[in-house]
Structure formats: structure tokens, C-alpha cells
Amino acid sequence: MVTIYDIAKKANVSAMTVSRVINNTGKISKKTEAKVRKIMEEMNYVPNQMARSLVLQQTKILFLLITDITNPFYTTLSRGAEDAANRSGYRLLFGNSDENLQKENDYIHTILSTRVDGLLVAPTGDASLPHLEQLRRHKVPFVLIDREVPGMDCDVVLGDSKGGARTLVEHLIDNGHRHIAMVNGLSTASSARLRLQGYQEALLLHSLHMPDNYVFETSYKLHQQVTGNDMPVLPSLEAWFDQLEPRPTAIVAGNNVIAIEIIRMLRKKEIQVPEQISVVCFDDFGLYSEIAPFMTVAAQQAYQFGYMGMQTLIERIQNKDHEAQPWRKVVLPAELIVRDSVAPAKDEQSQ
Amino acid sequence: MVTIYDIAKKANVSAMTVSRVINNTGKISKKTEAKVRKIMEEMNYVPNQMARSLVLQQTKILFLLITDITNPFYTTLSRGAEDAANRSGYRLLFGNSDENLQKENDYIHTILSTRVDGLLVAPTGDASLPHLEQLRRHKVPFVLIDREVPGMDCDVVLGDSKGGARTLVEHLIDNGHRHIAMVNGLSTASSARLRLQGYQEALLLHSLHMPDNYVFETSYKLHQQVTGNDMPVLPSLEAWFDQLEPRPTAIVAGNNVIAIEIIRMLRKKEIQVPEQISVVCFDDFGLYSEIAPFMTVAAQQAYQFGYMGMQTLIERIQNKDHEAQPWRKVVLPAELIVRDSVAPAKDEQSQ
DNA sequence: TTGTATGCGTTATCAT
């Protein structure tokens, strides 16, 4: 490995002079600068970030930890975060926790030991609290996106989960549906709790009462990796659906991936969407809504989640005393996009 | 920051003893070990990876550089790479070059200066050669995925682009199409060149001759970020299409994203797919093919790309003298999945 | 079983 000393020796200067050239710090004569630069070129010198961080105590590297890299909501969010980071002269590295607390733990450990300057993180759920506390103890600035964690005061960028869910349910009610079930994410995630509240509020507002078992909880993430063209249907989802009485005329999905699970289950049972059952969900489908303008959704501004979250993080970092400012909470609206997965309820069903 | 010395002092031992506890190296008494561990817990000690790497000259961190994080082919590939890396005790960090040579350059620089142990990289194209040469000079082991780069001998995991393209075109020919155009990725990517070859071979084999302007090149990546629900149609694509004579009855897309651009353009012009024009493409759509089983594709084994690539990389790293072994080239097959974006050509068109 | 001295590659401080 070619070091700053190799350059120095070849240029007949001290290592300090080379360092000054690299960092544009201090005064140096045009002549030596040119000479040093030339030799750095020749020897393909690249500064060792490890050594540099060790003394500088900063890396100019930020980290984004998402929960599902195969979900277009998070990949679009990533692009927003990337743009914001680059615009401020930071590099951004990504990690994927896969909705898995253990993986999240591993990443937190890597992040802690790598001493990145800051972290944008979508926590897997409330159980992430210890991880966040660890970050806080180690004074790693972080911003939460998409999900809050009770017990942790910090900056956070959220979607309007409650409002979005209400909008979805009201859209179904407007279409005459009176038996509306919900398949939600695990209630260990704040977004799932709020979406459930939104669902319940909308029903209450219209004086509708659903059977107790009309709400089902599952993972926000596909239960199995997509490897080919066929994939088993989530068994528990099907079992839940089979025992519903009466059968719902519409289902609200907690996110886009859950919607896919539902559609697959219904297709397996040869139930038509939307003719026999309407389906709506949170989050849009990125590119895919373009070629398959099918699902009616409450679209969240994924790119903005990343961009705003990253900006908040950077501002927090660049403020000298990190934790002095009051914590910020940004809530981004969800927008109803009506497509073709909802049909008017039939009369005998809407009573 | 709490260091190994802080632990040592509190435990009344030397820093070396603490280091030995951390790394399970050398002999230490149960009692001191227990004491040291307890204090590390109490003080929330996390080893400084920077300092450690500086002396160990390795990080146990690998890197995956992809070209489009919003493309499900690459995100599924990422999941495969992640699993393979974790299985071997490595952490994996991601970067997204966005099909942008400058961004790729920035990432290579970060990677070089961060001294990761190895790199799995999908190069943006032939112009990536200098970046790879730089990696080689700095003895950073790397494996190419998805695209080769002429002039660089190295391990590489590719898809059967030529065969896949031939299969797609033959499927169209089997359906009676005689006027088949192609919208391909930039020919600066090896995959695009091979897909073009496959297209041409299939035509030749069936003694079909297309007008010269029947092949159009564009980016593999969406030309504009998806931020909302409407997005302008790629102007040059539309201009190209408008001047085709005769108008093709089928179009082959170089990848899934290009297929989306084509569908959008045709929809804008109110041309029905597949009734008026059939469309097929490379790469599947991940989750989305599940809810919109529409596009006929040559599906590549995205997960396997990542998994095999990562395994190849790790084996290369763990072999003492990296570059002694002969380079490996893995070619993964593409599978035709017939769906609904192809219709038989009408008689007057198929002549 | 445990400790001391040294070096990894860089920058800050202080000197010249």
C-alpha cells in the first residue's frame, strides 16, 4: 500500500507537506504542490480513510438502514436519501435489515464500530428501542423514518398513516362496502398501529361495526424470497380468510407487499378482484404501477421520506451541539390514487 | 469515546489483556476474562473498526455496487449477495451508481479509501475499465456481475443475454411476427451487445431482415425519478417510434425498465398491447409480476446472480494469493415466461 | 497468564 510517506520521500518533502496538499490546508508553494500532485498521480495514491478517520473522528459517511430492499417504497426512499446526502458532500452507504431484529442488531454494531457520522434508520419496530438507545449512548446522530419508537425522543419523518388509512376505508365505504377487513403489518410497528386506528376511526364515523376477527396481522415483508415464478400462498393468511363470517367485500392492506399476498391468495381461490372482493393498500408500486395501473392505493411520498430524512440528519449533524435543538417531527401526507382494484359493492352485500 | 484503555484501567489489567478478551486470542484466566467482559458491558464498549482495520489490514466488510436500486432485478440480486456474505461472516454494504459513471467513480474512491475486503460490482459499462484497473492496482479483489468489461480479466457472473434475446425473438416469430423492433440498453454495456446479437441471430436464422432503424438504444434505467403518478414519456423514444416504416408488430425491450418506457409510450399513443403491438423484455418484475401477470419476459435468476457472485468473491478473497487462480466465468440461463403481452400477429402483417 | 514497546497511516500542534 502506498502511503503518504512514500509520496513524501519521492517528492523530497515531509509527510506533512503532502497532507497539506491533499487537504488544501495551510500555505504551500505552487511548485511543491505541483510536484506532489504529480507524484500522487503517478503512484496512484489514495488516502487511507481508516487512518484519517482515526485522527479526525469523522468519516463524512452516512448510513441508511432500511427494512426491505425489495420493496419499491424503500428503494425510492433510498434514492431520495442518496441525493440529499450527495448534495451535501456526504457519501451514503446502505444496509437492509430485512424486517429482522437480529440483522438490524448486526448492522447497528457495524455502524457503531465503523464510526459513521450519522444514520437514517427505518426501525423494524418497537423492539428496536435498545438499538436506538445504543446509538444515543454512543452519540451517533440518527433520524427515524417511516416508524416511530415509543420511548425514544428523536427526529423522525413519518407518513400520515392514520389519515391515509381513513381515506382508504372511506373510499371503500363510498363505494358501498359495509364489510371491510384489514390485513395489517405487525402492531409492533407504529405505522401499523396508526393504520389500524385510521381504519377503526373511519368505521366508527360511519357507524359500522366489524366482527372481531376482521383484522389480521402479518409481516410487512414478503414471507418468502422471490426466486422464480411460483411461490406458496401464506398459509395463515388463507386460514384467517377462510373463517371470516360473513366474508368481507373489501380488504385494506397495510402495505403494498401485503396487498400482493392478498391478491395471490384470492387468485388461488379463484376469487375475482375487484368483481368479488375489492382490495386497497398503503404505498404505491414504483415503476410497476405504470405498467399495471391496477391497485387503488394511498401513495406515500417515498422519495421525500428519504430526502427530508437525510436533510434533517445532516442539519442535526452540522449543528455543533447535536442534541441541543428540539426534536423535529415531519409528517408527510398520503395521497389516494384511484385505479381498478375497487368495484362498487353489490346491493345485497351493502344491505 | 470509550477505548480499550478505559476498560483496561477500570479492570486493573493492561490493554493487551482486554484485546485478548475481545478477540479470544491467547490464554487468559476465567476470572480476568469475566471481569473484563463485565466492564465492557457496563461501559458499552464497541471496538473501533477504524483502528482495528488500520493494524489488521482487513475489515470483514464487503461491498456491492449496483447500477439501479429501483430495479427489482438488482434488489433481488442484492438479497442474494447479502445472504451469501452473511453466511460467511462478512458484513455487506451497498452502493448505487445509478448508471452514472461519475457516481461510480465516487463509490470506487470511497471503497478504495475505506479499504473494504472486496467488491461485487455491476459496472455501468465499458467505460468502467479505468475504475476496475484502479481496483486491480490497489489489489482490491472484485467480481463483476451482469456485465463484462472488455480488457479486464476477472471473475464474472453473467446472464445468457444472447440466448435469452434469441428466445424472446423466436417466441415472437412463433407468434407470426415479422416486423420486430428492439429498444436496447446502451451498447457500451456488454449485456446490450449480446442481446442485440441474440436478436440479430434469431432474425437471421429465420431469414428475416429488418429496416436499419429498427434498433434503438437508450438507458437501462428510467430516465426520470418516479416522484408521483405522472411522468413524461421519453421524447427520443417516441420520435424514434414515429418514424418507423413499416410500424413493427412487436418490440423487444433490453430490460424491464425499458419495457415500462415502451408501454407508457404506446399507451400515450393509444396503441393497445398486445392487440396492436406485442412487447417482450429481459428480466422479470419481482413482486409485481405477481399482481400484474402481464409481461412476457426472459427472466434471469437475479437472486442467484448475487449469491454466486458473492460466493465467487469470498472464495477469491480467502484464497491466499488472490490472483493465482484462473478467472472464473459463470453464465446463468434466462427462462422464458409466457404471459399476456404477446398476441399472434395479424395475417396481413405476417404476410 | 499477563505486560511493554512499537507500528498501522494520517493529521494537529508547535516549531523553524
Added chain:
DNA sequence: ATGATAACGCATACAA
């Protein structure tokens, strides 16, 4: 404008 020295946090070689 340039250089010498110490320090960042850790692990290796060698000693005790």
C-alpha cells in the same frame, strides 16, 4: 512555506 513530533485506538512481537 515546511518539518518534527505526538496522538488517534488497536493488535502484534516479544518479554516477563
